[in-house]
Amino acid sequence: MTSQASAEIKxxxxxxxYGPSFSNFVRSIxxxxxxxxxxxxxxxxxxxxxxxxxxxxxxxxxxYGKFPIVKHQTFILCExxxxxxxxxxxxxxxxxxxxxxxxxxxxxxxxxxxxxxxDKALIRDYLLEFVFPKGDQGNVRLDVVESRQQAAREALVIxxxxxxxxxxxxxxxxxxxxxxxxxxLHYLSGLPAPFNLxxxxxxxxxxxxxxxxxxxxxxxxxxxKNW
Numbered sequence: 197m198t199s200q201a202s203a204e205i206k207x208x209x210x211x212x213x214y215g216p217s218f219s220n221f222v223r224s225i226x227x228x229x230x231x232x233x234x235x236x237x238x239x240x241x242x243x244x245x246x247x248x249x250x251x252x253x254x255x256x257x258x259x260y261g262k263f264p265i266v267k268h269q270t271f272i273l274c275e276x277x278x279x280x281x282x283x284x285x286x287x288x289x290x291x292x293x294x295x296x297x298x299x300x301x302x303x304x305x306x307x308x309x310x311x312x313x314x315d316k317a318l319i320r321d322y323l324l325e326f327v328f329p330k331g332d333q334g335n336v337r338l339d340v341v342e343s344r345q346q347a348a349r350e351a352l353v354i355x356x357x358x359x360x361x362x363x364x365x366x367x368x369x370x371x372x373x374x375x376x377x378x379x380x381l382h383y384l385s386g387l388p389a390p391f392n393l394x395x396x397x398x399x400x401x402x403x404x405x406x407x408x409x410x411x412x413x414x415x416x417x418x419x420x421k422n423w
Contacts, residue, residue: 208269210235211283214242215263220319220379221276221311222264223416228280228375230412232287243267277307280372294369303371306364309354310376317344317351318380326387341391348393355381356399366403370410378407382417 211229215222217238229236240247242265247253250261257265258274265274268286273279281304284293295303321344331337355377359365364373381404385394394400407413 209287210237210268212236212242212267213238214240214247214257214265214267216240219263220315220383221376223379224276224375225264225266225279225283226416227378227412228283228370228372230415231370231375231410232283234283234287243272275311276376277304277311277372280307280375284372294367295371299363302362303364303373306358306362306373307376310373310380314351314354314377315380317347318384322348323383323387326391345391345393349396352393352397352400355403356397359399359403366406370412374407378404378413379417382408 211225211234213222213225213229213236215238217223217226222238226236226238228234240249242257245253247257249263254261257272262274264276264279265272266279266282268282273282293300322341325341325344326336329336330340355365358373364371365377366374381394381400385392385401385404387393389395394404408417
């Protein structure tokens, strides 16, 4: 193999992930890359230049200034579930994917539910109050947390029902829905009692434990030291 061919293969097998590595959605992409042994990098340096969050360059990459955004060779794509599907279909032979057409459709549907609704109830509205407290003197607003606990509990019930009644999660092969949920549940599991709502669901706890037993998941899901 020539050095040029080797360089081309190396370039093909690498993706750039725009966004901070503590983001649950960025971590989803990282887990998938680890699962498929894809070389990747994360951060705000993207396509050879520093792109500040919410800058003009950022809004050109994503109309709402969100992340992650991925660059693979010359192809740039945003929105986590779509990125995951692209990575899966690009780097995995169809023969090695053990999902039926209907199952993949159900996985994509539940992935949309995770990205739009479950992430909001569990991360944006609930967990982020602990990470970025908005109370006086930087304290957690416990009244706000308590007012949002019911919606968070209902979100966990939806996950529990999906585990019990569908085939989108916890299969022998890691699904896109698994990849999206893993960082969310891992972050929630780090909350102290009585705010760690996962403690109340044996089904969800067992599911998270099964995910953490995978090398690709365990390698990425380590909470930042300042939490």
